[in-house]
Each structure stands twice: as structure tokens, then as C-alpha cells.
Amino acid sequence: MTEAMPSLDTAADPRAVMIEARGVEKWYPNGFHALRGVNLTVHQGEVVVIMGPSGSGKSTFLRTFNALEDFQKGSIVVDGIELSDDVRRIDAIRREVGMVFQQFNLFPHLSVLDNLTLAPTLVRHRNKAEVQKQALELLGRVGIHEQAHKFPGQLSGGQQQRVAIARSLCMEPRILLFDEPTSALDPEMVQEVLMVMQELAKEGMTMVVVTHEVRFARQVADRVVLMADGDVVEIAPPEQFFSAPQHPRSRQFLSQIS
Amino acid sequence: MNHRLLPLASRLRRELFATPLDGLISVGLVVGLGAGLQALLHWALTQADWAVVQANSTLLVVGRYPLEQQWRLWLLTALLCGAAGITWGLLRGRGWPRSDRLAAAVLLVLGVVLPASLGLTAPIQQRWWWITGLLLLGRWAAGCWGAALPLRWRRLLPLAWPVLYLLGLGLIGGGLGLMTVRPSQWGGLLLTLIEASFAILVCFPLGIALALGRRSALPLLRWCSTLYIEFIRGAPLITLLFLGQNILGFLLPGGLAPDRVWRAAWILTCFAAAYVAEAVRAGLAALPRGQWEAARSLGLNMAQTLLHVVLPQALRVALPATVGQFITLLQDTTLLSLIGLLDLLGVARAVMANPEFLGRNAEVYLVLAVLFWCCCAALGLGSRALEHRLNRHSLRSEP
Ligand SMILES: Nc1ncnc2c1ncn2[C@@H]1O[C@H](COP(=O)(O)OP(=O)(O)OP(=O)(O)O)[C@@H](O)[C@H]1O
Numbered sequence: 001m002t003e004a005m006p007s008l009d010t011a012a013d014p015r016a017v018m019i020e021a022r023g024v025e026k027w028y029p030n031g032f033h034a035l036r037g038v039n040l041t042v043h044q045g046e047v048v049v050i051m052g053p054s055g056s057g058k059s060t061f062l063r064t065f066n067a068l069e070d071f072q073k074g075s076i077v078v079d080g081i082e083l084s085d086d087v088r089r090i091d092a093i094r095r096e097v098g099m100v101f102q103q104f105n106l107f108p109h110l111s112v113l114d115n116l117t118l119a120p121t122l123v124r125h126r127n128k129a130e131v132q133k134q135a136l137e138l139l140g141r142v143g144i145h146e147q148a149h150k151f152p153g154q155l156s157g158g159q160q161q162r163v164a165i166a167r168s169l170c171m172e173p174r175i176l177l178f179d180e181p182t183s184a185l186d187p188e189m190v191q192e193v194l195m196v197m198q199e200l201a202k203e204g205m206t207m208v209v210v211t212h213e214v215r216f217a218r219q220v221a222d223r224v225v226l227m228a229d230g231d232v233v234e235i236a237p238p239e240q241f242f243s244a245p246q247h248p249r250s251r252q253f254l255s256q257i258s
Numbered sequence: 259m260n261h262r263l264l265p266l267a268s269r270l271r272r273e274l275f276a277t278p279l280d281g282l283i284s285v286g287l288v289v290g291l292g293a294g295l296q297a298l299l300h301w302a303l304t305q306a307d308w309a310v311v312q313a314n315s316t317l318l319v320v321g322r323y324p325l326e327q328q329w330r331l332w333l334l335t336a337l338l339c340g341a342a343g344i345t346w347g348l349l350r351g352r353g354w355p356r357s358d359r360l361a362a363a364v365l366l367v368l369g370v371v372l373p374a375s376l377g378l379t380a381p382i383q384q385r386w387w388w389i390t391g392l393l394l395l396g397r398w399a400a401g402c403w404g405a406a407l408p409l410r411w412r413r414l415l416p417l418a419w420p421v422l423y424l425l426g427l428g429l430i431g432g433g434l435g436l437m438t439v440r441p442s443q444w445g446g447l448l449l450t451l452i453e454a455s456f457a458i459l460v461c462f463p464l465g466i467a468l469a470l471g472r473r474s475a476l477p478l479l480r481w482c483s484t485l486y487i488e489f490i491r492g493a494p495l496i497t498l499l500f501l502g503q504n505i506l507g508f509l510l511p512g513g514l515a516p517d518r519v520w521r522a523a524w525i526l527t528c529f530a531a532a533y534v535a536e537a538v539r540a541g542l543a544a545l546p547r548g549q550w551e552a553a554r555s556l557g558l559n560m561a562q563t564l565l566h567v568v569l570p571q572a573l574r575v576a577l578p579a580t581v582g583q584f585i586t587l588l589q590d591t592t593l594l595s596l597i598g599l600l601d602l603l604g605v606a607r608a609v610m611a612n613p614e615f616l617g618r619n620a621e622v623y624l625v626l627a628v629l630f631w632c633c634c635a636a637l638g639l640g641s642r643a644l645e646h647r648l649n650r651h652s653l654r655s656e657p
């Protein structure tokens with residue numbers, strides 16, 4: 001870990017802290033040490049982009065935020081709630097944290113509209129008609145209003161990913177996590193998804209995004225995080241990160257992707 | 259090119275006689291089939307003596323169910339057929355597509371012509387007419403007015419069947435003012451259907467629970483489920499049936515397995531559950547992990563995830579294998595005759611042992627085969643319809 005890091009990470013910021021990860025360590029059941037004492041603070045309304053070589057633990061780290069992965073050491077506080085084994089606490093966090101996956105993971109047996117309304121009606125016990133109205137609005141916002149009654153299998157990849165984003169938004173989360181949301185898409189569909197994400201960022205959504213899209217990181221991110229070998233090696237604003245990376249691993253990574 | 263549009267002659271040439279070898283196979287098959295059918299018909303019409311079936315038809319169908327209480331079975335049959343007609347109509351709506359017209363025609367033939375040709379007595383023939391009429395009337399009426407019913411009412415439909423089932427068991431067994439007919443008096447097709455339907459209905463949820471247990475994160479639950487499934491699958495049903503008759507009385511509280519009939523039903527259930535569990539497990543395994551993760555990350559709890567996301571998809575995959583298991587189960591009920599129950603095969607063996615009908619085994623076995631075939635075909639057709647309905651939405655999402 002570099003000495004510069006703590007000062008960068010805990011820089012005085014008037015905004016509320018949404019995610020606070022301290023010294024997170026994870027071993028997979030096979031003994032693999034995937035996270036090696038990771039620290040990260042995410043503030044309200046911030047867009048943090050996580051980059052790094054394959055296998056560096058980006059997905060693993062992101063997935064600890066909503067307890068899809070457990071961890072053995074350290075602490076994570078999400079929206080004021082400390083993660084623990086307590087199922088009710090985990091459910092409470094998951095209600096406030098949306099997640100968008102590389103493989104979309106839409107429910108293929110439900111219509112697009114039902115994909116959106118399922119969780120709000122079951123988890124938040126909201127009135128179905130009211131949720132449907134909101135869902136249609138959201139589908140309009142991501143530009144697929146007319147597909148509401150189709151099934152996921154009938155949509156293109158880009159459309160499916162936009163539905164997945166709308167599905168997360170329908171729960172009115174306070175934080176959105178993205179794990180390589182455009183990696184499974186054909187090139188011509190990447191842009192339509194990034195546009196939606198950029199809109200969300202403008203509206204002040206707190207977002208943590210694992211992606212290899214440099215242009216998105218440059219334009220949208222407040223800070224870029226570079227992970228390597230299960231740890232964060234550099235955190236910097238995008239201009240600085242892409243033009244003057246400090247850490248040798250960052251320089252190595254940037255030379256590989258450009 | 260759509261082959262259906264070709265004229266018959268060229269279609270035949272294309273499908274049956276495309277090459278000399280094809281032609282040879284086709285001719286061989288046609289000759290073989292024709293000869294077999296002719297021999298069967300010849301035997302059935304000239305040599306067979308159907309008196310054995312006619313004289314024992316009641317015995318074959320209901321065993322030693324008391325004669326003066328048999329109106330209860332007729333009432334149950336009428337209720338079931340009426341409900342079947344209404345369900346059919348509600349599912350299909352106003353229209354009568356070709357398959358429905360065909361099914362209706364077959365039912366008419368079965369309900370009107372068959373009782374007459376079997377030489378049943380006039381009152382019984384008439385009852386079958388009424389019942390067939392009721393079924394088709396239900397189909398027609400529900401088709402016409404079903405759509406006008408409030409949604410709330412139509413939602414009750416899936417609930418109506420379990421209620422009807424329990425009502426049916428009550429009607430058969432008696433109690434609550436009706437004269438009690440003890441299970442030892444049930445027999446024939448009636449007993450076979452009771453055992454099979456009970457086992458099918460109960461083994462299904464049991465199998466799902468076992469499959470989930472086998473994939474559970476709790477080690478003890480996982481081991482127990484695995485042990486149970488592997489033990490049952492490693493043992494022949496007949497040994498379990500004998501074992502069950504001897505030890506189930508000690509294992510289960512008395513009220514659950516009061517007599518041999520119910521003990522056998524529970525053994526069949528537990529046996530089939532292990533196989534259903536394996537089918538469901540395959541369905542669960544086919545489901546990508548992302549489905550769980552998506553549901554959980556949306557805040558759904560375990561039960562909601564299972565009920566709304568995992569099981570609907572897993573069961574769709576497991577359905578064909580599960581129904582195959584149900585059909586096997588239906589046929590396995592014949593083993594009950596070996597532990598001394600008078601199921602269809604048991605009654606048939608009793609009939610054949612009667613010196614009056616000595617040497618008339620072929621007739622009886624043929625009837626048995628046809629009855630079993632009808633029941634299995636009904637199960638198969640039902641599952642095909644269900645599968646079609648479940649797949650309707652996601653035709654394009656399949657690779
Ligand atoms: N279930 C698991 N069991 C054991 N090791 C695992 C498991 N899942 C991931 N790993 C290992 O943990 C490391 C980090 O994986 P992770 O998926 O977080 O990487 P990543 O940075 O997201 O990579 P990518 O860019 O390829 O998605 C990898 O070396 C991987 O092999």
C-alpha cells in the first residue's frame with residue numbers, strides 16, 4: 001500500500017459517506033487470498049470507477065458491498081449500516097444498493113415490466129399499479145418504453161442491460177454498483193448503456209463502476225481506483241490518473257489497455 | 259418448403275419412398291403393422307371371450323366397494339368430469355381449435371359408443387352419457403362465459419382442484435355422516451388411482467424440498483437429503499414396500515399410516531420423491547448463479563427468491579423428467595398386488611384365478627394394458643399442454 005493513499009482516500013469531503021471499506025481481506029474457500037486489506041471511501045453523489053487487470057479482485061471487492069461475497073477481516077459500512085452475518089442487516093443493505101451485472105441477469109420467465117415490479121412489490125410492499133406506473137416511466141427514461149410487455153429473450157443485449165438498470169432503479173436505491181456492465185455487449189450497443197449511466201451520474205446517483213471504458217471513466221468518474229493483486233494501488237481524479245499515474249502498476253496497466 | 263402443401267401422392271413418395279431402402283423399410287413396416295393388427299383384431303373378435311371382463315367389470319374398476327355406496331363414486335366421477343370440462347373451457351376460451359374438436363370427438367366416442375360396445379347395462383350406459391355431456395357442457399359454458407368472470411374468481415381455479423381432491427377422498431372413504439368405507443374395501447382401478455394420485459401429489463413438494471436440501475448450505479441438512487435420496491434410489495421399490503408394511507407402523511404416528519393401503523401410499527410417495535428430487539436438482543443446476551444473485555441483490559429474501567425466481571425456472575426444466583417419473587409411479591402401483599393389495603393387477607389376478615374364467619388371461623391383461631395406457635397418455639398429454647403453456651413466453655430466449 002502506498003503512503004499517499006490514506007490522505008487521498010480520506011480527503012476532507014463535506015458530503016456524507018455512503019460506503020466505507022476498511023482493511024477488507026477475503027480468502028476464497030480454496031484458500032486464495034483475493035482481497036488483501038482494501039480501503040475505500042465513497043461519498044454521496046460520487047462516481048467511482050474501479051479499473052485493473054483481470055483477476056485483480058475488482059468484482060470480488062464490488063460484490064462485498066452488497067454481501068454477495070463475504071469477507072474475513074476488516075469492516076464495510078454501507079449507508080450507515082455495518083455489514084455482518086446478520087441476515088436482516090444484509091437484506092436492509094441490499095434494499096438500498098442496486099447492482100447491474102455483466103450478464104444482465106434479467107428474469108427470463110417474467111416480462112420486462114414484471115422484472116421491474118417484482119422487487120418493489122415483494123420487498124417494499126408497494127401497490128402494484130403504482131409500481132407499474134413508475135416502472136413504465138423508468139423504461140421511458142432508459143429509452144425502451146415500447147418493450148414493456150416483451151420478454152427479456154426478445155430484446156437485444158443493449159436493451160436488456162438498460163432494462164437491468166431500470167430494474168435496479170425501480171427499487172429506488174441510494175447506491176448503484178456496476179460490474180463490467182458493457183463487457184458482454186456488441187460494440188454498437190455499448191454507447192446506449194453508457195449514456196444511461198452518464199445520465200444517472202448527472203442526476204447525482206452514487207455509483208461504483210467496474211469497467212474498462214476509459215472514455216466513460218474520463219468523462220463521468222469523480223475518482224478512478226486502480227486495483228492490482230487484491231489491493232487498491234492508486235486512487236486519483238481521472239485527469240491525473242490517465243495523464244500522470246503515480247504507481248508503477250497503474251502505468252503498466254494503462255500501457256496495456258491503450 | 260412446407261411439406262403439407264404438396265399433393266398427397268408426391269408427399270408419400272417423398273416421405274416414404276425417397277430411396278429404394280426407404281421404400282423397403284416403409285413396405286416392411288406397413289406389412290408388419292397390418293399383419294399384427296389383423297391378427298389382433300381376428301383374435302379379439304373371434305377367439306377372445308370377453309365375458310370374463312364383462313362379468314367382472316365392476317370388480318376391476320372399484321374392487322369390493324359396497325354396491326349400495328357406489329353412487330358416491332359416480333357422483334365423484336361426475337364432479338371431476340364437470341371440473342375438467344370447466345378447466346378446459348377456461349384455459350381455451352371461446353374458440354374450438356382443431357385439437358379441441360378432435361378431443362371432443364374422441365370423448366364423445368369414448369362416452370357414448372364405448373359403454374354400448376362393452377355391453378354395459380342400460381342404466382350404466384346412460385350414466386356415462388350424462389357424464390360425457392356434463393364434461394362437454396362444462397367446456398362449452400366455461401368457454402363462452404369464462405372470460406366474463408371476474409379475475410378474482412378465475413384465480414380460484416388452481417385452488418378448486420385440491421379442494422375437489424380432498425372432497426373426493428372424503429366421498430370415497432366416508433365419514434361426516436356418510437357410511438365409512440374402509441380402505442381395505444377399495445380396489446381395482448379406484449385403488450390404483452388413489453394410490454398413484456396421492457403419491458404424485460405429495461411426492462412433488464417433498465421432492466422439491468429434498469432437492470433444495472441437497473443443495474443447501476447447511477451441512478447437516480445436505481447430508482441427510484443426500485443420504486435419503488441415495489438410499490431410496492439404491493433400493494428396489496418392492497423391498498421398500500415389504501419393509502414399509504412391517505416397520506412403517508412403528509416409525510410413523512398411527513394416524514398417518516393406519517392401514518396397509520395408506521402405508522403403501524406413503525412408501526410410494528417417499529420412493530418417488532427421491533427421483534423427483536433428482537429431476538428438480540437437475541433443473542436447479544441448470545439455472546445460472548446470476549439469477550440467484552440478481553434476485554438477492556434486489557433485496558428478495560431466500561423464500562421470495564425461490565418462489566418467484568428460482569423454482570419457476572427450475573421446475574420448467576425439470577417438468578419432463580418429473581412427469582416421466584409420475585408415469586413410472588403409476589405403473590409401479592402394480593407392485594402393490596405383490597404385497598397383497600387389490601389394486602388393478604391384484605383384482606385382475608383374483609379374477610384370473612377364478613376357475614370359471616380359466617385360461618382367459620390374455621383378455622384381462624389386454625384390458626389392463628389399455629387402462630394403464632389411457633392413464634399414462636392422459637398424464638403425458640397434460641404435461642405436454644403445461645409445458646407448452648410455460649414455454650409460450652420465452653420461445654425466443656431458448657438458444
Ligand atoms: N469462487 C472462487 N473461488 C476461488 N477463487 C476465485 C473465485 N472467484 C474468483 N476467484 C479468484 O479471485 C481473483 C479475483 O477474481 P475477480 O473476479 O474479483 O477478478 P476481477 O478483477 O473481477 O477480474 P475480471 O476483470 O476478469 O472480471 C481471481 O484470481 C479469481 O481467480
Ligand SMILES: [Mg+2]
Pocket residue numbers: 058059060179180
Ligand atoms: Mg470481474
